[in-house]
Amino acid sequence: MKTTLLSLCFLISSALCSVSAVQTKQDTIQITTEHYYPFSISDKDGVVYGASADKIHELFKRSKLTYQMNMLSWNRAFELARNNANTCVFSTSRTKERESSFHWIGPVMTGNWAMFGSPDKLNKVTRLKDIKQSTIGTEEGQVSLAYLSDKGFKIVTSTESITTFKNVALGRIDYATAADTHGKKIIAENNLKVKVVWLFNYSNSDYYLACNPKMQAGTIALLNKNLAKMKADGSFKRIERKY
DSSP, rough: OHHHHHHHHHHHHHHHHHHHHHHHHSSSEEEOOBBTTTBEOOOTOOOSHHHHHHHHHHHHHHTEEEEEEEEHHHHHHHHHHSSSSSSEEEEEEEETTTTOEEEEEEEEEEEEEEEEEEETTTTTSSSSGTTSEEEEEEEEEEEHHHHHHHTTTTEEEEHHHHHHHHHHHHHHHSSSEEEEHHHOOOHHTTTTTTOOOOEEEEEEEEEEHHHHHOHHHHHHHHHHHHHHHHHHHHHHHHHHTTT
């Protein structure tokens, strides 16, 4: 009888260990992002770094949370976080439409939205009112899409920002919109400066780490608490100054 009870206890213990292992595996937080200079960049081995990414690496290290960070297209990165538990996405603008879809940690960065076009428009086109009847390109899923569409602009989307900028260079669309630093980097890296230049900034945005609403409230509170500590001890700004 004693042998039977011991065997039963062993089986129960093994089952509990298996459940625990599954839970531990599930508790790995998936973090998604896009190529968005200088906020999130990847090296040749796929390691993600940048002004936002480094802050989040440090934040999760301090919080002692297991995570994986992957770079995807923005639309895919955003939808994965919106639809999958234990998944977060950055750098995400916090809008009224998105508010209830996520838990929010941040802000982790602030950036400017800019308009880019042909060099002959430099210093002539300086505000949105000047291009009301023009065609503007942006990447799918970007907050600029809703912002400009609501103001009545004609928007053309692409799956990657580089495609939008090349379409301006080729004369297929009139303007491209992107974060100012990101757009300038695209122009430099793709030798487009003869055809495409920065024209003006028209808005700014705080960027957050946005996590699926099913993530535990305690985890969200821990992340926001440790982010506040990073800001207080100066490490937050030190990371920014690297870029």
